[in-house]
Amino acid sequence: MxxxxxxxxxxxxxxxxxxxxxxxxxxxxxxxxxxxxxxxxxxxxxxxxxxxxxxxxxxxxxxxxxxxxxxxxxxxxxxxxxxxxxxxxxxxxxxxxxxxxxxxxxxxxxxxxxxxxxxxxxxxxxxxxxxxxxxxxxxxxxxxxxxxxxxxxxxxxxxxxxxxxxxxxxxxxTGHADDVYRAAYPRTLRKNDAYFARYPHDAEIARRVVEHLAEHEVVMPAGERLTPERFQTLGIQFGQGSQFDALHYLLEEAFIGDTLSDTFLRGADAVLSFAPRPLYAVLHESIYCQGAASRWSAHRVRAEFPEFDWTTADRVNFTGEMIYPWQFEQDPALVPLREAADLLAAKSDWPALxxxxxxxxxxxxxxxxxxxxxxxxxxxxxxxxxxxxxxxxxxxxxxxxxxxxxxxxxxxxxxxxxxxxxx
CATH class of the missing domain: 3.40.50.1820 (Alpha/Beta hydrolase fold, catalytic domain)
Known part of the structure; x- marks a missing residue:
């Protein structure tokens, strides 16, 4: 020591x-x-x-x-x-x-x-x-x-x-990761409801952002691509009292004309990049695993909640504390760990915690x-x-x-x- x-x-x-x-x-x-x-x-x-x-x-x-x-x-x-x-x-x-x-x-x-x-x-x-x-x-x-x-x-x-x-x-x-996320998605929807009740105009801005991202190749200042699904993960801020309003202040400066602003992209990058905390993504589902594999639980369970599909839902809803396999394809801090993450998602012999x-x-x-x-x-x-x-x-x-x-x-x-x- x-x-x-x-x-x-x-x-x-x-x-x-x-x-x-x-x-x-x-x-x-x-x-x-x-x-x-x-x-x-x-x-x-x-x-x-x-x-x-x-x-x-x-x-x-x-x-x-x-x-x-x-x-x-x-x-x-x-x-x-x-x-x-x-x-x-x-x-x-x-x-x-x-x-x-x-x-x-x-x-x-x-x-x-x-x-x-x-x-x-x-x-x-x-x-x-x-x-x-x-x-x-x-x-x-x-x-x-x-x-x-x-x-x-x-x-x-x-x-x-x-x-x-x-x-x-x-x-x-004793619960499986699937139990955790089946409970988490409805809670996250309620946070979305509270957010859009406070800032109703942000629903229109969020829709404009995802449609812009779907139609254009947009990169953040560090060179990482910002996609619609990655934009949705900004909802992780809803769970903290000190950060609940942060997305509003980001969205209110989202556009300059028809282009996403540098201010918005820099702010999004600061929230979305896992470079400072890669283990949060890599280990997130394993913290619930005891004798069973997670098999990318949040990704599978999300299909049960069509409210998070921005292409069909009436409102662009943001996700919370969920990790998805595509993040290991889009975030440079995670890309080199994709195969290891897949192995961890398939691991079933986790010891009891x-x-x-x-x-x-x-x-x-x-x-x-x-x-x-x-x-x-x-x-x-x-x-x-x-x-x-x-x-x-x-x-x-x-x-x-x-x-x-x-x-x-x-x-x-x-x-x-x-x-x-x-x-």
Whole structure:
């Protein structure tokens, strides 16, 4: 383990690089690096504080970079020493992308990528915990996919946990990916309804954009083609309160005359390119897989919802957190990983991510925020799963969207109070 320290207004940080096995079941198969940023309030840097490790959403999301100490981080630093973990394959951890995997055949790429799920992330965390604080347990805050990881942690290594806090991240424990997307498409349609109710004129602009894209070869500033179906994926912004209106401001500057504007194309590129987060696309369906293949679930299930076929539907509806095989043909960051992605979609021998018996006898305090109108994580799936975790306390709210923990310190404050028995 190596580390570098620095100070900035509001926090003191120490950057750590840890060595962990690539395969925890075969330590002789080589090692990778996992990066973690330790953050503490300046006035408390010499105190013996309990640790809180933050599991970022994703999959394939690096830990947030603390540009401020607002919202959840500011609240956490009142009581904790925080570890912002770049999950394996992301950020400053040993990367897994088209560049780092370029020398491997697709079969070896797929094998490496299959080792980047929640079970490996949790085992990395246990190695890191032992190096940082020995046998002392720590608290976990899991946002979105980070909550999935927290439930895997409760299943595989509950002895490492003092408490678990989950925001917008309780998955189905037993369902297939098809179940996830059959629930997701209707939720996404409801977000479209809310969007077009707020901005009714945008329906006309969206229709004009897709028809223009269908008739013209349009490339974004980085040279990538923008297609009608790729344009529809801009709806991923609908699920976050901080981004819900962003598409409107993009569409209002879409055209200069009869040409799509540079401003619009640059804005679309910033949202649509997977260059900063390829694992989000590559691993997205595998996070739901236990003993069964996904077989490009979102793509297959979409056929059950003709409302998303812009060529026949009355309105151009935007998709949400769905990944499609054609994205591996249109996005240069994903094209070299297409064969590996196909292999992962066909893989059926995924190990279990959750131990239902262990969760049923859980003794670790668990508090979770379930967002009533969450576009990304199904409310009913979340509540059904929470019932299978002994002692879990759930707060259902429609005050926040999926990114609620980043919007207000009140979210984390409420969860901490729930685990203390004060709420």
């Amino acid at each position: 190596s580390s570098v320290s620095y100070r900035r207004p509001g926090l003191v940080a120490r950057d750590h690089v840890f060595r962990v096995p690539l395969r925890h079941d075969d330590p002789g198969a080589g090692e990778i690096e996992v990066f973690g940023r330790e953050v503490v309030a300046p006035a408390k840097q010499d105190q013996q504080l309990p640790w809180l490790v933050y599991f970022q959403g994703g999959p394939g999301g690096k830990a947030e970079r603390p540009l401020s100490t607002s919202a959840w981080l500011g609240r956490a630093l009142q009581d904790y020493r925080v570890l912002l973990l770049d999950q394996r394959g992301t950020g400053r951890s040993t990367p897994a992308n088209r560049q780092s995997l370029a020398g491997l055949p697709p079969e070896e790429q797929a094998e490496h990528l299959s080792l980047l799920r929640a079970d490996s992330i949790v085992r990395d965390a246990e190695v890191i915990r032992a190096q940082l604080i020995g046998d002392e347990p720590w608290s976990v805050l899991g946002q979105s996919f980070g909550g999935f990881c927290a439930l895997t942690y409760l299943s595989l290594a509950p002895q490492g946990l003092r408490q678990v806090l989950i925001t917008g991240g309780i998955p189905t424990l 959750y131990d239902l018996d262990q969760l049923a006898r859980n003794e670790v305090p668990v508090a979770a925020a379930v967002y009533h109108d969450d576009m990304f994580v199904d409310r009913d799936h979340a509540l059904a799963s929470a019932e299978r975790v002994r002692g879990a306390r759930v707060w259902v709210t429609n005050e926040y969207e999926h990114d609620g923990v980043k919007a207000s310190p009140a979210v984390l404050d409420r969860l901490l109070a729930m685990n203390r028995g004060d709420a």
